[in-house]
Amino acid sequence: MAASAASREVFTEGVRAVLQTWPVLQIAVDNGFGGVYGQQKADWMVDVVQQYFHDNADLQQYEVEDFIAELMDQEFNTVVDDGSLPQEMECEASGPSVSRTHPPPPPPPTQDEEDGWTVVRKKK
Known part of the structure; x- marks a missing residue:
């Protein structure tokens, strides 16, 4: 259906x-x-996600989350690790072609390494 x-x-x-x-994207840009x-x-x-x-x-929601996480990694060298992707997808998932089933959450990071990556963490 078009x-x-x-x-x-x-x-x-x-x-x-x-x-x-989305604060993560704005922080990356700023x-x-x-x-x-x-x-x-x-x-x-915006155009790519659309x-x-x-x-x-x-x-599936996790497919969209993975896609956006990959874009953030490739284009902004940013690993989204603050839990905001599922929250953002709740907003975007109002589109008719997204199922809201959630896969199990990823395991927590085992160590903080200085490898050149920017990790965005959730505020407490």
Whole structure:
């Protein structure tokens, strides 16, 4: 079933609203984790996430979380480890093609290494 242009535009704006207000992405952009084109990468992510929903039917929530986590890792060298991805996906998951079943949570990190990665942790 093809989405109409109007509904696709509304969905894209919803994705944009969620990603633009996601603190992890904003921290990555504000601190230059994506390089000089960090803001352009964040804008590009909106289109990529929208297209991912469009191209894949019956997505599971964990699939979307993994996809966005991979984008953050590849484009911003940022491992999202603060528990915010499932929360963000609750907002985005209001789209019709996402199932809200949750896989078991990932195991906690075993050690903090200085390997050049930026780890975003949940505030206490």
